[in-house]
Amino acid sequence: MIRAWSSTCRVVGALAIAGFFLVTFTAAATLVAQRLAVAADVGPADAIVVLGSSVNADGTLTDASLRRAMAGITLYREGLAPRLVFLGMMGEAEARARLAVGLGIPRNAILTEGAEPTTRAEAYRMAALLGRQLQVHRVLLVTDVLHMRRARALFVREGLTVRPAPTSVATLYATTPEGRLRLTRTLSQELTALAYHKVFRYL
Amino acid sequence: MSDALLLGVALLTSILAILVFRKRARGGLVTAVGVVLETAGATALFFAANLAVGVTFVLLARRVWFYTTLYDVTDVSLLILSLLQAITVTAWLRLR
Numbered sequence: 001m002i003r004a005w006s007s008t009c010r011v012v013g014a015l016a017i018a019g020f021f022l023v024t025f026t027a028a029a030t031l032v033a034q035r036l037a038v039a040a041d042v043g044p045a046d047a048i049v050v051l052g053s054s055v056n057a058d059g060t061l062t063d064a065s066l067r068r069a070m071a072g073i074t075l076y077r078e079g080l081a082p083r084l085v086f087l088g089m090m091g092e093a094e095a096r097a098r099l100a101v102g103l104g105i106p107r108n109a110i111l112t113e114g115a116e117p118t119t120r121a122e123a124y125r126m127a128a129l130l131g132r133q134l135q136v137h138r139v140l141l142v143t144d145v146l147h148m149r150r151a152r153a154l155f156v157r158e159g160l161t162v163r164p165a166p167t168s169v170a171t172l173y174a175t176t177p178e179g180r181l182r183l184t185r186t187l188s189q190e191l192t193a194l195a196y197h198k199v200f201r202y203l
Numbered sequence: 204m205s206d207a208l209l210l211g212v213a214l215l216t217s218i219l220a221i222l223v224f225r226k227r228a229r230g231g232l233v234t235a236v237g238v239v240l241e242t243a244g245a246t247a248l249f250f251a252a253n254l255a256v257g258v259t260f261v262l263l264a265r266r267v268w269f270y271t272t273l274y275d276v277t278d279v280s281l282l283i284l285s286l287l288q289a290i291t292v293t294a295w296l297r298l299r
Contacts, residue, residue, distance in 0.1 A: 002296055006241055013244030025206050117270045176205050
């Protein structure tokens with residue numbers, strides 16, 4: 001029993017250490033990430049939908065949330081859609097709306113939704129609110145570049161036409177060992193989430 | 204640049220450690236590498252088990268009690284806890 005444990009651990013350990021060097025000191029993670037990424041297709045749409053991320057304990061937006069919000073605001077200011085929808089729980093959507101208003105976006109152009117805990121729930125809610133109530137069918141979808149493949153598939157499944165507007169694209173080109181480790185972690189999360197959605201037939 | 208720097212620094216200190224300790228060490232370096240592989244493997248196995256239990260708990264909690272995010276389970280501290288578990292178990296088995 002102990003010998004089998006030791007042998008198994010040695011094999012797994014060799015693989016784990018080899019994997020560590022592979023993802024940390026080579027371009028393997030960036031190559032996989034670039035394959036998973038969805039290219040931007042920014043153009044006119046009926047609404048800009050900024051997916052939720054997270055807020056800090058004091059209610060301020062996290063870096064990722066702020067990046068998405070700013071991308072949405074920029075797209076609106078470029079005149080690509082007449083509506084700007086902010087999603088996000090625990091006050092995130094409202095905090096983003098306040099930021100947008102502060103930057104000159106008219107309040108009546110902004111919609112906020114703060115009750116959807118998952119991307120799947122966000123897609124379902126947006127299809128109901130935009131697609132069925134407001135007759136909005138083509139959306140500019142704003143989320144992190146590695147989250148976009150799953151998010152786009154969920155929105156398309158709900159009947160919306162999606163134009164991807166990915167953020168955090170620089171993460172695809174990690175050039176430091178720590179950057180590649182972070183990228184590997186995000187990739188692992190996203191690939192696992194994609195597999196989970198496929199297994200349970202959400203995609 | 205940072206790749207070469209980090210690998211170079213680790214290689215240099217490893218060589219220094221070998222030079223300093225080689226006459227005082229009780230076992231061979233190959234045996235030590237085996238223990239490292241064993242500990243690394245145990246860490247990976249504990250990490251996988253911790254993730255599996257954590258994900259199961261989160262999915263169960265979502266269905267029965269309250270919503271919680273799967274991202275909580277991917278906190279980097281879980282990897283460090285797994286390393287501590289692995290070191291403890293590897294040392295314990297070697298004491299037998």
